[in-house]
Amino acid sequence: METTMSTAADSATTGGHEAPRIAINMDGHRETAPRNAAKARAEGLSFHYGAHRALKDINLEIPERMVTALIGPSGCGKSTFLRCFNRMHDLTPNTRYDGAIHFYPDDFNLVAKDVDPIEVRMRIGMVFQKPNPFPKSIFENVAYGLRLRGVSNRALLEEQVEAALRSAALWEEAKDRLQASALTLSGGQQQRLCIARALATRPEILLFDEPTSALDPIATAKIEELIAQLRDQVTVLIVTHNMQQAARVSDFTAFMYLGELVEVGDTSRIFTNPSKKATEDYITGRYG
Amino acid sequence: MATPALPSNDLQTVRRDVASRKVRDQLFVVVGLLALFACLFSLLVLFSKLVMDGSDRFTWEFVSSFPSRRAAQAGILAAWVGSSLVMLVTACTAVPVGVMAAIYLEEYAPKNWFTGVIEINVTNLAGVPSIVYGLLALGLFVYKFDLGQSIVTAGLTLALLILPVVIVATRESLRSVPRAIREAAYGLGATRWEVTKDHVLPYSTGGILTGMILGLSRAIGETAPLITIGALAFIAFLPTPPLTDVAPYVSFTWLTDPFTVMPIQMFNWVSRPDPAFQSNAAAAGAILLGMTLLMNAVAIYIRYRFRKSINW
Ligand SMILES: Nc1ncnc2c1ncn2[C@@H]1O[C@H](COP(=O)(O)OP(=O)(O)O)[C@@H](O)[C@H]1O
Ligand SMILES: [Mg+2]
Numbered sequence: 001m002e003t004t005m006s007t008a009a010d011s012a013t014t015g016g017h018e019a020p021r022i023a024i025n026m027d028g029h030r031e032t033a034p035r036n037a038a039k040a041r042a043e044g045l046s047f048h049y050g051a052h053r054a055l056k057d058i059n060l061e062i063p064e065r066m067v068t069a070l071i072g073p074s075g076c077g078k079s080t081f082l083r084c085f086n087r088m089h090d091l092t093p094n095t096r097y098d099g100a101i102h103f104y105p106d107d108f109n110l111v112a113k114d115v116d117p118i119e120v121r122m123r124i125g126m127v128f129q130k131p132n133p134f135p136k137s138i139f140e141n142v143a144y145g146l147r148l149r150g151v152s153n154r155a156l157l158e159e160q161v162e163a164a165l166r167s168a169a170l171w172e173e174a175k176d177r178l179q180a181s182a183l184t185l186s187g188g189q190q191q192r193l194c195i196a197r198a199l200a201t202r203p204e205i206l207l208f209d210e211p212t213s214a215l216d217p218i219a220t221a222k223i224e225e226l227i228a229q230l231r232d233q234v235t236v237l238i239v240t241h242n243m244q245q246a247a248r249v250s251d252f253t254a255f256m257y258l259g260e261l262v263e264v265g266d267t268s269r270i271f272t273n274p275s276k277k278a279t280e281d282y283i284t285g286r287y288g
Numbered sequence: 289m290a291t292p293a294l295p296s297n298d299l300q301t302v303r304r305d306v307a308s309r310k311v312r313d314q315l316f317v318v319v320g321l322l323a324l325f326a327c328l329f330s331l332l333v334l335f336s337k338l339v340m341d342g343s344d345r346f347t348w349e350f351v352s353s354f355p356s357r358r359a360a361q362a363g364i365l366a367a368w369v370g371s372s373l374v375m376l377v378t379a380c381t382a383v384p385v386g387v388m389a390a391i392y393l394e395e396y397a398p399k400n401w402f403t404g405v406i407e408i409n410v411t412n413l414a415g416v417p418s419i420v421y422g423l424l425a426l427g428l429f430v431y432k433f434d435l436g437q438s439i440v441t442a443g444l445t446l447a448l449l450i451l452p453v454v455i456v457a458t459r460e461s462l463r464s465v466p467r468a469i470r471e472a473a474y475g476l477g478a479t480r481w482e483v484t485k486d487h488v489l490p491y492s493t494g495g496i497l498t499g500m501i502l503g504l505s506r507a508i509g510e511t512a513p514l515i516t517i518g519a520l521a522f523i524a525f526l527p528t529p530p531l532t533d534v535a536p537y538v539s540f541t542w543l544t545d546p547f548t549v550m551p552i553q554m555f556n557w558v559s560r561p562d563p564a565f566q567s568n569a570a571a572a573g574a575i576l577l578g579m580t581l582l583m584n585a586v587a588i589y590i591r592y593r594f595r596k597s598i599n600w
Contacts, residue, residue: 088475122476125476128471132469145476148477148482181597183598198476
């Protein structure tokens with residue numbers, strides 16, 4: 001199994017998951033593996049909506065503090081795959097996960113029945129396709145995740161909200177209107193607010209599902225720049241139907257087709273020298 | 289057989305065609321306006337007739353007097369106080385119970401045949417004739433629980449009556465909170481209850497309040513179920529005041545006091561032979577209608593305010 005598995009890090013020069021995993025993260029709290037070690041690994045992952053099998057036996061490694069992009073034609077299961085990582089499918093009745101997504105360094109299976117989805121979502125954040133800020137103040141949007149974790153000290157909340165807004169490149173625009181409704185922000189600002197909201201709880205993996213598909217080109221460029229910076233703090237898994245975007249922001253690219261993982265590798269290699277015919281057809285625009 | 293030709297595209301034909309179709313469009317505007325005026329007009333006539341008939345009774349004495357055998361001295365004090373207290377009991381019971389039931393059905397209940405049956409029944413309950421609720425209350429609250437022919441019995445009866453309205457309005461309101469907002473909250477690690485109390489409920493408060501007020505404005509005009517449980521038509525004292533000057537300063541004995549309400553007071557006056565009482569009835573009717581319209585206005589205002597602050 002181990003040998004036949006395609007790993008995103010296969011062509012990277014540093015680390016496999018044998019490398020020592022003890023390192024102090026920037027925030028000084030969490031021990032994390034060195035960059036590029038496996039943060040998560042899907043193994044034989046299948047997913048069913050009722051009788052419809054939307055994911056078929058997916059094997060993929062997500063390297064620590066790298067950006068991994070998922071590309072593929074519409075309906076191939078990118079969102080479905082992404083939403084397995086934070087157990088979003090548990091909200092939909094009649095769905096079933098088979099196989100595993102191992103989560104490191106703890107090494108447990110994210111999609112196991114006995115793992116609480118709430119626990120998973122507290123460690124793996126998500127940014128959605130359409131900006132979905134709460135109709136509350138900017139401050140309360142970012143503070144919500146911390147409040148859920150029982151933080152109520154005003155000074156601590158303010159400090160953390162500022163840090164999250166800075167990480168999401170929104171602080172300068174928002175600092176004078178923290179109490180204004182989040183709905184007064186522009187679309188691009190709302191999406192960065194959603195990123196700040198997810199970052200505030202210091203997730204270990206941040207999932208993005210086509211985060212720029214509802215935004216104009218300028219807002220899109222800002223988000224892309226932001227994602228490229230985020231790789232220093234958090235492991236990123238991003239779904240995009242925009243291949244230029246994948247090329248611009250990601251370190252590794254995985255191509256999916258009809259619920260299967262066709263190919264994965266260094267982004268530069270996938271776009272210049274794909275090894276599978278289907279990948280080549282897709283990136284040269286022959287379908288999709 | 290030759291296929292019929294398509295209408296020609298020349299200017300003349302197109303214009304003639306558009307003109308004839310627009311005539312039908314205008315025709316509907318006329319019919320629609322007529323229908324609208326028919327109902328507005330009858331409401332207006334009704335209201336102005338009540339106001340005119342009762343015109344000499346819109347005085348402070350009328351509002352602050354107990355009923356009397358002499359029409360000119362009779363007032364609606366006991367009736368409006370009774371109506372207000374009954375509405376208080378109704379609101380305090382129907383709203384929490386209805387909202388909790390709606391939250392369960394909408395957010396928690398698994399979607400299976402059993403909840404399907406419950407759903408259909410809740411909707412159908414809204415159509416049960418109100419006197420049936422009166423009979424139920426007579427058997428249950430008056431005889432079984434021994435609550436007497438009291439304010440609490442009346443309040444609970446009307447609460448049962450408007451429960452379906454509250455449940456249906458609340459569910460619609462909860463459902464209008466977009467899935468994306470729920471997912472955002474779940475995505476941060478919120479539990480079902482946290483999502484409900486921090487997001488879904490606050491964002492649907494406008495719709496819930498609107499449903500509550502519409503329910504109450506139906507309840508305030510109900511007569512049949514209250515006559516069934518034995519509301520008095522002639523009452524010359526007020527219930528025990530809810531606030532007292534000795535600790536603990538609140539008293540609940542008013543709950544078990546006998547009462548009358550506005551529509552019953554009206555009914556009582558209408559059924560008297562002396563024509564002077566008719567103007568009392570008309571004045572009370574105008575005031576009752578005014579209360580209902582006011583409640584509806586409040587509901588509309590609340591909905592407007594919430595629509596303005598939250599637009600998905
Ligand atoms: N809630 C659902 N119920 C049933 N089928 C679904 C549901 N969501 C997605 N699917 C199906 O799963 C497949 C993958 O969908 P999705 O993951 O959304 O694709 P992508 O994000 O790559 O466009 C599609 O065939 C889609 O029709
Ligand atoms: Mg998708």
